[in-house]
Amino acid sequence: MIALSQVSRIFAVGDQQVAALRDIDLNIAAGDYVSIMGPSGSGKSTLLNLIGLLDRPSSGTYRLDGGNVTDLTDEQQARARSEKVGFVFQAFHLVPRLTAAMNIELPLILAGIPAAERKARVAQLLDNYGLADRADHRPDQLSGGQRQRVAIARATSMHPAVLLADEPTGNLDQATGKEVMNLLEQLVAQQVALIVVTHDPAIGGRATRQVRMVDGQIISDTRGSSS
Amino acid sequence: MKLPDILLFASGSLRGSRTRTLLMMLAMSIGVAAVVVLTGLGEGARRYVINQFSSLGTNLVIVLPGRTETAGLGPGMLLGQIPRELSLDDAQALLRSRAIGRIAPLTVGSSEISQGALNREVVVLGSTAELLEIRHMSLGQGQFLPAGDVHSSESVCVLGAKIKRELFGQQQAIGARVRLGDRRFRVIGVMASQGESMGFNTDDLVIIPVASAHMLFNTSGLFRILVEAKSRDAIQRAVSDAEQILFQRHNGERDVTVITQDAVLATFDRILRALTLAVGGIAAISLAVAGILIMNVMLIAVSQRVKEIGLLKALGAPAAQIRNLFFAEAILLSGIGSVAGLVLGEIGTRVIAQIYPSLPVAAPWWAVLAAFGTALGTGILFSVWPARRAARLDPVMALARS
Ligand SMILES: Nc1ncnc2c1ncn2[C@@H]1O[C@H](COP(=O)(O)OP(=O)(O)OP(=O)(O)O)[C@@H](O)[C@H]1O
Ligand SMILES: [Mg+2]
Numbered sequence: 001m002i003a004l005s006q007v008s009r010i011f012a013v014g015d016q017q018v019a020a021l022r023d024i025d026l027n028i029a030a031g032d033y034v035s036i037m038g039p040s041g042s043g044k045s046t047l048l049n050l051i052g053l054l055d056r057p058s059s060g061t062y063r064l065d066g067g068n069v070t071d072l073t074d075e076q077q078a079r080a081r082s083e084k085v086g087f088v089f090q091a092f093h094l095v096p097r098l099t100a101a102m103n104i105e106l107p108l109i110l111a112g113i114p115a116a117e118r119k120a121r122v123a124q125l126l127d128n129y130g131l132a133d134r135a136d137h138r139p140d141q142l143s144g145g146q147r148q149r150v151a152i153a154r155a156t157s158m159h160p161a162v163l164l165a166d167e168p169t170g171n172l173d174q175a176t177g178k179e180v181m182n183l184l185e186q187l188v189a190q191q192v193a194l195i196v197v198t199h200d201p202a203i204g205g206r207a208t209r210q211v212r213m214v215d216g217q218i219i220s221d222t223r224g225s226s227s
Numbered sequence: 228m229k230l231p232d233i234l235l236f237a238s239g240s241l242r243g244s245r246t247r248t249l250l251m252m253l254a255m256s257i258g259v260a261a262v263v264v265l266t267g268l269g270e271g272a273r274r275y276v277i278n279q280f281s282s283l284g285t286n287l288v289i290v291l292p293g294r295t296e297t298a299g300l301g302p303g304m305l306l307g308q309i310p311r312e313l314s315l316d317d318a319q320a321l322l323r324s325r326a327i328g329r330i331a332p333l334t335v336g337s338s339e340i341s342q343g344a345l346n347r348e349v350v351v352l353g354s355t356a357e358l359l360e361i362r363h364m365s366l367g368q369g370q371f372l373p374a375g376d377v378h379s380s381e382s383v384c385v386l387g388a389k390i391k392r393e394l395f396g397q398q399q400a401i402g403a404r405v406r407l408g409d410r411r412f413r414v415i416g417v418m419a420s421q422g423e424s425m426g427f428n429t430d431d432l433v434i435i436p437v438a439s440a441h442m443l444f445n446t447s448g449l450f451r452i453l454v455e456a457k458s459r460d461a462i463q464r465a466v467s468d469a470e471q472i473l474f475q476r477h478n479g480e481r482d483v484t485v486i487t488q489d490a491v492l493a494t495f496d497r498i499l500r501a502l503t504l505a506v507g508g509i510a511a512i513s514l515a516v517a518g519i520l521i522m523n524v525m526l527i528a529v530s531q532r533v534k535e536i537g538l539l540k541a542l543g544a545p546a547a548q549i550r551n552l553f554f555a556e557a558i559l560l561s562g563i564g565s566v567a568g569l570v571l572g573e574i575g576t577r578v579i580a581q582i583y584p585s586l587p588v589a590a591p592w593w594a595v596l597a598a599f600g601t602a603l604g605t606g607i608l609f610s611v612w613p614a615r616r617a618a619r620l621d622p623v624m625a626l627a628r629s
Contacts, residue, residue, distance in 0.1 A: 048236050048321050054622045054623050075546070075547070078540065080544045081541065081542075082543020089626065091542075092535075093626065095535055095565070097242075097243040109232045109236065110542055110544045112229055154542070158543070
């Protein structure tokens with residue numbers, strides 16, 4: 001599904017070169033559940049953005065779903081993002097003026113899916129994530145947990161092959177965080193590749209595969225849930 | 228992304244910042260309304276002048292003493308230089324031309340008019356019977372100057388409506404006698420009240436036979452000769468015939484000016500059209516200002532909505548789509564603003580028409596179209612930069628902003 005080989009990402013800051021990722025080799029299959037942990041600044045978010053096609057490697061190659069996506073144009077990247085990738089963010093990133101239902105519908109609108117099909121999919125998602133009675137609420141009328149559920153529903157609305165979550169529980173209390181993780185983990189059963197970046201060992205430990213990063217490099221990649 | 232969805236999304240974000248949206252639309256609509264109202268006024272003035280001119284007579288050619296270089300409205304005509312005079316016989320000679328139908332010689336002077344104990348200053352017009360029809364004047368009571376020998380100086384007069392009112396009140400004026408200077412004139416007619424029309428107010432005139440006027444003012448020259456060409460096509464012939472006839476009669480000197488009403492009209496038309504354009508252009512500047520306002524506000528919107536733009540990109544929106552969303556916002560803004568402006572302008576035009584009923588105010592269609600086009604154009608033009616800026620945002624950076 002995801003195949004990174006010898007991927008580096010170097011940022012130029014002034015005349016300094018900051019290597020956020022160095023020679024990363026990583027393979028992730030459909031249905032894999034991977035957590036990425038490591039100290040701040042170790043390159044976790046950079047890696048996630050790269051996998052999510054929001055960024056490009058400085059060197060190395062990236063294959064997604066069988067195709068080489070290393071050097072896609074912006075246009076092609078956007079298309080691949082729309083079709084294959086779902087994002088869940090720590091800060092939820094819901095559009096404040098849109099209702100829960102409309103936030104969920106957004107990727108479908110952007111992809112140009114007909115209105116009738118959109119309505120059906122959104123209704124289904126609202127139901128799946130226990131948001132049916134919150135459909136017409138705006139984000140500021142929802143709790144943190146509800147907001148993240150809306151975000152997850154939105155991320156899955158296009159049936160992505162890869163779901164990327166950058167500290168999805170970072171803004172939630174422990175109980176709500178667990179709830180959110182449960183929802184994300186249900187997707188793994190549907191052969192979605194789930195990648196979660198987290199600082200919380202309890203959350204990271206739930207994954208079936210744990211990757212540790214330090215200083216832009218992967219220092220360990222272990223299988224088997226520790227919890 | 229489908230067009231209705233783009234419009235829906237754009238209108239949603241416009242509704243999201245209501246005050247800002249309303250203010251921008253207001254700026255746009257004031258600009259459009261200004262163009263509509265001001266060009267409407269200019270066009271109204273132009274049509275007013277044209278109407279006034281055509282009420283003076285049709286196929287008119289005017290002969291005046293003195294030579295001015297241009298055939299239109301020359302400085303000589305306005306300054307009224309005193310050259311060799313035009314005589315009554317000159318006027319009569321013009322009838323030799325087959326292009327000329329009728330003529331009316333004109334002499335003007337002022338005199339004291341008195342009736343009983345009442346007296347006042349009046350403008351006295353010396354002319355002939357033809358004047359009534361050539362100048363499209365209308366008679367209220369009695370009859371106009373008698374037809375016949377132009378040299379006969381009968382002591383009869385026709386009073387303007389206002390003069391009649393002032394001298395006679397409700398009493399019968401026809402048949403009564405009034406004193407003009409040192410002569411007594413019998414009143415044979417009263418003009419219908421027709422109010423101000425260019426040049427003369429016939430309400431305030433006394434009209435007497437041209438020969439009588441010459442005696443009264445002790446002159447023999449004419450102020451003007453009004454010539455009516457037989458048809459519109461004959462106007463140019465009438466002009467050249469008049470010039471030729473007077474050239475011969477004045478011993479080979481070109482010392483008269485012959486102008487056509489059409490030429491004067493064309494000059495006014497040009498001047499007033501230019502004025503309308505200038506005024507419309509000035510108003511259009513306010514549209515450009517509104518455009519810059521839109522750009523400014525859109526730029527603010529881009530920086531305020533960085534996160535949203537980043538999110539849309541993360542959700543799979545390509546750069547072109549982001550650009551289209553911002554374009555759609557600008558088009559909606561300036562489109563709705565311009566429509567509101569057109570309505571506002573129409574209301575303004577009607578109000579002015581109510582206040583000045585004699586002025587035919589109406590914005591010309593080209594001005595309405597230009598205002599609408601300029602508004603929409605500036606709206607789109609000035610949103611290009613903000614839209615590109617939004618489209619180029621790096622989603623990672625945009626999302627990282629808190
Ligand atoms: N746009 C950028 N320009 C310059 N340097 C950057 C940029 N983005 C990231 N970096 C650098 O790359 C390194 C990795 O950053 P990254 O955000 O991936 O870390 P992280 O592991 O996600 O940290 P955290 O746990 O704090 O979120 C850091 O040293 C950071 O300063
Ligand atoms: Mg990070």
